[in-house]
Amino acid sequence: MWSLLLLTCAVFAGVNSNASVASIHNLNEGESLHTGVLTFFRNVIKCYLETPAKTIIEFKPNNNSDEKYELLEDNEVSQCRVTIHNVDVNDNGLWILHSVDDGDSRSSESYNLTVNLSQVPEEESNSEPEVEVEYLPQQTNETVLGGSLSMHIPDVFLVTTETCKVISPSGQNYDLKNDNFTGIELHTSAVSSCGVIITVVGEEFVGNWSLIAEGLRYGTDHIERRLPFVIKVEDGRGVTK
Structure with a gap:
């Protein structure tokens, strides 16, 4: 009976969780990593970022945006979008953006980031997104x-x-x-x-x-x-x- 209960919980956990395969990103120092979870019309109540060091940065319900991490405004396809500004080699690794809606449906997007040392003077570096x-x-x-x-x-x-x-x-x-x-x-x-x-x-x-x-x-x-x-x-x- 316990085995059946554990199996049932695992099935429901699989239904409520939507994890993605990590996308690969190569950026130069000083550029920005743009992240976002496709939520469409779901009402997102939690949005948080997991850093490569396993630190959790919360954006919803409490917005802890600063000069490094910025929660972007909601749009038609996402209520959980975060920009990581001014990346450097200390930001190398796996970043995961998580969202939870009011029905406890969970989604995430993963980003495997590699930051390259800049080869140009800082004043000439281009941090504009492609x-x-x-x-x-x-x-x-x-x-x-x-x-x-x-x-x-x-x-x-x-x-x-x-x-x-x-x-x-x-x-x-x-x-x-x-x-x-x-x-x-x-x-x-x-x-x-x-x-x-x-x-x-x-x-x-x-x-x-x-x-x-x-x-x-x-x-x-x-x-x-x-x-x-x-x-x-x-x-x-x-x-x-």
Whole structure:
């Protein structure tokens, strides 16, 4: 009977635990390790990080973030995301990020980290994360001066959009979520978190544009999705510029 009870407990433990195979990460000193557990719509009540030295750093319910460890805001795919800043050779080893939801379902993601000694002066080191760039097919729009058009980057599964911007033919970069510009307006919908409505108020709006959605794939991997498009206008003689 005791054997049956132990077997039953083991089965339930297996159901409530979701451990991952450790991913391999090679970073230079000073870079950051981005971690995250895919939790989707589960209500996470505990989020904690286990260091290679077996030290536990709690982020939920008590947030012990500091300059080294930072709990990131929840998004659509993860309520347990942590960045480990400014790694060095003392950070080599296995890192495990754990999450527990209000139904006692447990998940974790493991990261086997190797930190390389920097070969460049500190002021020249680049701690920016690697960014995957995806180019969407170019589109062409014909309109008239004073006319309007809209462009959208469609949302995709497991990718969240954090910034949305557009680059004009002159090279001007417009942050659509934070600023207001004449003739340029952020436009979102149920299927797109990054879109723009452009009213062609002058000939400076004619030419090659780029709509750019920056965000995260799987809650941790940085991705930039670019939609190039061309605006052409007809003059009073029906000639397209």
